[in-house]
Amino acid sequence: MIPVADIAAMLGRLMPMHLWLDCGGAIRSAGPTLRKLIGKAAQFDDAFEAIGGTSASRSVARLGSADRLFLRLRSAPQTVLRGRGAMLSADGTGGGALINLGFGIGLSDGVHRFGLTDQDFAPADLAMELLFLSQANAAMMGELSRFNLRLEEARVAAEAQALTDPLTGVFNRRGLTMAIEAALLGAGAPADPGFALLHIDLDLFKAVNDCHGHAAGDTMLKAVASKLSAETRLCDSVARMGGDEFVLLLPGLTDPVGLMRLARRIIERIEEPVRIGDADCRVSASVGAAISTGYDTIDAQRMQRDADAALYAAKANGRGGAVLAGPGRPQVPA
Amino acid sequence: MHGMINRAIEDFVRDAYGEGAWLAVAAATGSDSRGFRLLHDYPDDLTRALLAEAGAPMGKTGPELAEDLGAWLAAQSGLRRLLRFAGSDFSEFVLSLVELPGRLRMVIPGLDLPPVQVELEGEDYRIRIASADPLWLHAVAGMLQAMADDYGVLAVLALDRDGLRLSVPLSAYTEGRPFSISDPAVGAA
CATH class of the missing domain: 3.30.450.260 (Haem NO binding associated domain)
Known part of the structure; x- marks a missing residue:
């Protein structure tokens, strides 16, 4: 016993x-x-x-x-x-x-x-094994989420790169398309404030390129982009469409008088001389504008075509003018 | 080879020799310098090339670098903690090396370490790894040396044709590093 x-x-x-x-x-x-x-x-x-x-x-x-x-x-x-x-x-x-x-x-x-x-x-x-496993699991999750974070950062960077004009740092054509799509998401809703598009084409830009070289041209484009960014709000989008063409997307700016005042101010800013090397370079700009609230149903492509047509009209009137698309809209002469 | 292993080499090179050294290794091996994917299988030859290239600037061979890698891994706070779960003293830890492949597989399915064998040889341990590639044994040797420090024992390692011979002339050499199973996991996000 x-x-x-x-x-x-x-x-x-x-x-x-x-x-x-x-x-x-x-x-x-x-x-x-x-x-x-x-x-x-x-x-x-x-x-x-x-x-x-x-x-x-x-x-x-x-x-x-x-x-x-x-x-x-x-x-x-x-x-x-x-x-x-x-x-x-x-x-x-x-x-x-x-x-x-x-x-x-x-x-x-x-x-x-x-x-x-x-x-x-x-x-x-199996207590020790269970503890080991739960801690290993936590460590693995930590490692995987660090890895995911890295992928996410790379994705964000790649996306920003894909939407950005490498020369000026503003949106490129794809970036603008995305911004317009975002603006259109709220379109048609009763509280939607609408938006305006400004198509901007530089005048006399070719002269800068020809007289001072392409590097000077690039400097001028960068200067214009930063002027456009400075003259607009954070909620606005600035895009370079290639060459010397820029587009502004302006949410909520649907008052024709206010919009044309802004167009005028932008043209004046662009006309201020830019010091490049030892030369003062000058360009001007023509602007075509379109306002979303002027349409029964908003069609971004049609708005862009109309803004382009207004831009050509402004160009035809001579340098440094702005034209608002649509009948009966106030015109700003050159 | 499991992406985790290549990733470990990448992290080791970055941490020990700097970003520039890693970029050179990545370029020499044709690897993406942004790093390896964790859950992706890579050719074994790439892993050997990584170790060889990483050691080259210092005149170290691939196996020598595997040893450094093993020691570096065991010094990472998260891994060191997990390793300490294997034994309450160094002798238990060494004997539990036979469980190491199983533990690895349990945490990361698909990460296969070749079988490990541990025998007593008089007062010493004889450790063999059933793989034709000596890199494994070198990595384990580096890890053991670092873990001996962690447990506070004086360990002497010798690699020969029959594997790894480990003797512990002093089992209470230093205090070792503190370890408690109830501490929180390291590396949890």
Whole structure:
């Protein structure tokens, strides 16, 4: 016959989270790890609440025959242990129940809460592997999200590049198309403020290229782009369509008088001389304008065609003028 | 070879030798200098070329660089932490090397390390890796040296034809670095 103390010691070594109850629900022995959780509790009912079960004093037999037990710690109700019980025969051990417990999925929290170490778990228990895996998982997710962030940054950069005119840094044709599509999203809604397009074509630009070289021409284009950006609001879009053609998309600017005042101001800004090398270079600009609220149904292509037609009309009137598309619109002479 | 391994080489070169060194390695091996994709398979020859090119400026061979890489990997706080889960002391850690391929596979399916064998040879350990490529053994040797420091033991490693011979003349050489299983994971975003 093995002494009870030896049995308890052996159980403690093999099953550090075991619980040995007598017939009345008193704790005869508890594994060293379990003791860290339940303190000095002497009775099952002082330490645990059996989820879905009754108290141990009335049902040690039920604990001892359960295939799967869920026990909530009274000292830390967030922690639920799970386990299986076995009945002990009345002769020899004096009856009662032996229960082996484990953390289950709450392992990480439990380890943290009770300051456990790898020595607190039996090597056959997969606790360490579960901890390892959850931490490896977190590290992998971190690595993958860093990688995703890098891809995202590359995507944003590529997109910006695809929509930007490399010389001037303003939108290119594709960028403008996107901005117009965005403006059209709200078109037709009752609260839609509409928008205006200004097609701008530089006058005398060829002379800058011819007299001072292409580098000077490029400098002039950059200067015009920055003037256009300076004269417009953050919500406006500036685009270079290639050559010496620019387009402004102006959300909410549907008052013809205000729009033509802006066109006038832009032309004056562009006409200010630009110092390139040791020469003061001058260009001018002609502007064709179209306003979305002048249309029953907004068709961006038609608006652009009309703005182009207005631009040609302005050019035909002579340099430095602005024309608003559509009948009865005020014209700004050269 | 799994993209994760090439990525590790890339990160190591960037971290240890700088961005310029990485760009040179990428150019010499025809790799995308923006880096390797994590979940993508690359030819094994590319991995060998990466190690050879990365070592070339310092006059190091591919296997020597694999050793540096192993040590560097074990020094990364996230990985070092995961490695420490394998054993509560250095001797347990060495014996658990047989589990290393399984652990890797569990975390990253598809990342296959050749089988590792650990035997006791008197007081020493004999570690063999079932692969024709010596790079693995060199990488593991570098990792073991770094982990010996981490556990605070003095370890002596010798590579010979029969694999890796590891002796631990002093098992309490330094305090080692602190480790607790309940600390939060490193590298979590």
